[in-house]
Amino acid sequence: MDTFAIPPAFAWPVQFCIFSSAVTYVLSVITSNVSQVDRLWTFLPTIYTAYFALLPLWPQEQLFYLVPYTPASLGIVPGAYNPRAIMMLCLVITWMFRLSYNTYRRGLFDLKDEDYRWAVLRKQLHPILFQITNLTFISAIQNILLLLLGIPTYVAATQPIQPLDNRDYGVIFLSLIVLALEFTSDNQQYAFQTFKHENRRFHRSHQWPGARLEWSPADAGRGFITRGLWAWSRHPNFACEQSFWWIMTLASITPSQLSFADLRSSLLGGKFDPSPLLGALAPLTPALALSALFFSSTLYTEAITASKYPGYAAYQARVGMFSPVATVFKGLWLAVAGGRVEIERTIWGKETKDE
Incomplete structure (x- = not known):
């Protein structure tokens, strides 16, 4: 018991x-x-x-x-x-x-x-x-x-x-940056939805700084946001949310708690024992669990969105789900493979996003 x-x-x-x-x-x-x-x-x-x-x-x-x-x-x-x-x-x-x-x-x-x-x-x-x-x-x-x-x-x-040390001050700085970016992405999405559904009553000047973007009728017709931070990530708010809790998780643990020495010994011994791996990952459980939830729920969310908006497939092909780095690589790949101009025209109209 x-x-x-x-x-x-x-x-x-x-x-x-x-x-x-x-x-x-x-x-x-x-x-x-x-x-x-x-x-x-x-x-x-x-x-x-x-x-x-x-x-x-x-x-x-x-x-x-x-x-x-x-x-x-x-x-x-x-x-x-x-x-x-x-x-x-x-x-x-x-x-x-x-x-x-x-x-x-x-x-x-x-x-x-x-x-x-x-x-x-x-x-x-x-x-x-x-x-x-x-x-x-x-x-x-x-x-x-x-x-x-x-x-x-x-x-x-x-x-x-x-007492708090330089590591803690770094945590404070990174956390506030991530929260500011998340706040901005929320505001951009809210501004877009307001423009989309209440075009006649939408006032750009009433939006928070960072969300005062130039929306067009084409943006509203497309049905989903592709400008601002959303040009670099399909879900910048989700990316920031996960980043914040990863920062919280890593801020609380010491390097010794993340030691993979026992795992290396297990692998080099010729017989794999999963317990060292589980022990090494245990301190990361909160962030890992949250990321698993966000990944699975985002797949479901995007399946719904793609069924509603025909242009969403192009957006998925050009912009990363969470990471801006993935967006850069997608752009480079499409430039080599072909079709980048057509996809970007579908997503951003006549304008294309600079890398």
């Missing part, structure tokens, strides 16, 4: 995760709307991050169910906060404000609103199979993933307390 015991540090997070999974599932059934987790996505990673960063704050015994506490067995000294964990909490709070703002203006906080992908999936699956998907993936697995995003802060919070 001890093999399956929950580590003391995760007693409250697992308790809260089970509660949030159950509540979101029940609400999704009652309301026939499965976007309940989507509405909480902006808050749950922040809640778990705050719990771990503030471990010295909580009482050592739980007062009652769902109240956070720090088990005495963790050996956390009350009031002894880890600066790196607090730094990560501040960055995640910044991330939360950006995502909350974007979620709000998209209308997803409206309890009647549902992500269009769930509506499509509901039509594709038998009602029983859809409810199984709702229970296992939409409600449970996504809540577990959101818990995992708090683990980097737990790792940082349980390290020896030291």
